[in-house]
Amino acid sequence: MSAQRALPADTVDAKAAKAQAKKNRRAAAPGSTTGEEAARTGLPGLRDRAVALWRRRLHPVVDVISPIGWAVLGAAAACWAIGLTLHLTELNVIALALTVPLLIAGLFVLGRASYKVTLDLQTHRVVVGTRAVGRVEVANPTPRVILPSRIELAVGAATAQFMVPRLSAEAAHEELFAVPTRRRAVLVVGPVRSVRDDPLSLMRRQVTWAREQELFVHPRTVRLDEAASGFLRDLEGTPSSDLSSSDIAFHALRDYAPGDDRRHVHWRTTARTGKLMVRQFEETRRSHVVVALDNLAEHYASDDEFELAVSAAASIAAQTFREEKELTPFTVDERQGTSTFRQMMDDYTLVEPLKERISFHELGQKASDLAPNASAVMMVVGSHTTARELNSAANQLPIGVMAVAIRCVEGAEVTRSAIGGMDVVTIGSLDTLARALRAVGR
Incomplete structure (x- = not known):
């Protein structure tokens, strides 16, 4: 085996390696400055240090002064400058009168x-109209006394305030609060801040102690137990003419064939006839309900x-979910999740009216694409949805599907009509939804 030869010392690669090693030794020598360090010590480094100084030291101090405080401070500085320069006693008096409140305000925020x-x-998670209750506990974990202060709790766009008394060592103060839930929304509760300011609002110092939390206000729903049998098929579904060896609906008995499941052997008939007999079943179509909510503004x-339309759609979807039937709920732009009941209600909470102008027949086309084997399609629409639009959407649905449109007209009486092969019911309040759907099933 031949010995490995070393590269000549005068080759190009060897010279490049020597030059790089020499450069590295110079960079590592004491007192030397690398390119990265030079960048940090040059103009970019000076700028970075200035930004860090502003964020850590200056900004917290400057942020304490309110816009009114800045106006007073500017006026005081101008009066001092002009008064002292021109020796105007009046301006000096005004400057002093403006400076004293600033000094007093500083004492309040110290x-x-x-x-x-x-x-x-x-x-x-609460339902519209149900108050959400919470509490804020403020404790003093230090061994010294903490003076009284004001606590602010942000709730959506509003802010609740309450006073925290003087707290001795290891003491705590608790405040209960209730969040009104008049409308469907996702409310952000928090953060919790302690606030110190002066009576003139010249300076304000706040510290955040607790982060915000989300509160889902679900749409109001009604149970449709009595009406469910009217518009949804029973659990076994609609029988078909196809025979199967394993299903729900029993059809007849037949002779055993190799490969049949032994669990379906009818032993009583087998004992009487002397030959193996198995149950023959009829294939069924389980109920698959589509809830299509029109959210075009x-x-x-x-x-x-x-x-009202969101609550009606959520009520139908909730009833279908409880009965463990196959469910596909969606809007023009989104599809609601059905993995859990909570997720579905959360998704209905996030539904917003669309301002875009979209052809309504796309709602029917979307129902056909998402659930081609659906047994019932429930379209929840508004008062301005025309009969022509409903008919256009119904024409996009698969043949044989049960199509129902629920028109939501505030204050209207329950009525029933038909547009082509689609039943149309009108409701004026959520409490009449069950009665309207019961009428469809007749």
Whole structure:
């Protein structure tokens, strides 16, 4: 085996390696400055240090002064400058009168409180009209006394305030609060901040102690137990003419054939006839309900009418989910999840009216694409949806599907009509939904 030869010392590669090693030794030598260090010590490094100084030191101090405080500070500085330069006693008096409130305001925001704040919501999901209750606990974990302060709790666009008294060492103060839930929404509760400010609002110092939490206000729904049998098929579904060796609906008995499941052997008949007999079943079609919510803003006369439509769609979807039937709920732009009941209601909470102008027949086409084997399609629409649009959407549905449109017209009486092969019922309130669907099933 031949010995491995070393590269000549005067080759191009060897010279490049020597040059790189020499450069590295110089960079590592004491007192030397690498390119990265030079960048940090040059203009970019100076800028980075200035930004870090502003964020860590100056901005927290400057942020304490309110816009009114900045105006007073600017006016005081101008009066001091002009008064002292021109020796105008009047301006000096005005400057002093403006400076004194700033100094007093500074005394109000001095000091630092060390709270331990807990924000606790009793539940993160409620129904419209049900109050959400929570509590805020402010504790003093230090061995010293903390002076009184004000606590602010943000709830959506509003802010709740309450006073925290003087807290001795290891003491705590608890405040209960209730969140009104008049409309369907996702409310952000929090953060919780302690606030110190002066009576003139020249300076304000706030510290965030607890982060925000989400509160889902689900749409109001009604149970449709009595009406469910009217518009949804029973659990076994609609029998077909196809025979099967394994299904739900029993059809007849037949002779045993190799490959048949032994579990379907009818032993009583086998003992009587002396030969193996198995049960013959009839294939069935399980109920598959599609709930299509029209969320085009132009089809609704008011926000209340749109909320009625969301509640109606959510009620039908909820009833179908409880009965463990196959369900496909969707809107023009989104599809609601059905993995859990909570997820489905959360998705209905997020439904918003669309401002875009979209052809309504796409709702029927989407139902046909998502559930081609559906047994019933429930379209929930507004008062401005025309009969022509409903007929156009119904024509996109598969042949043989049961199509029902629920028109939501605020304050209207329950009525029933037909457009082509689609039943149309009108409701004026959520409480009449069960009666309207019961009428469809007759």
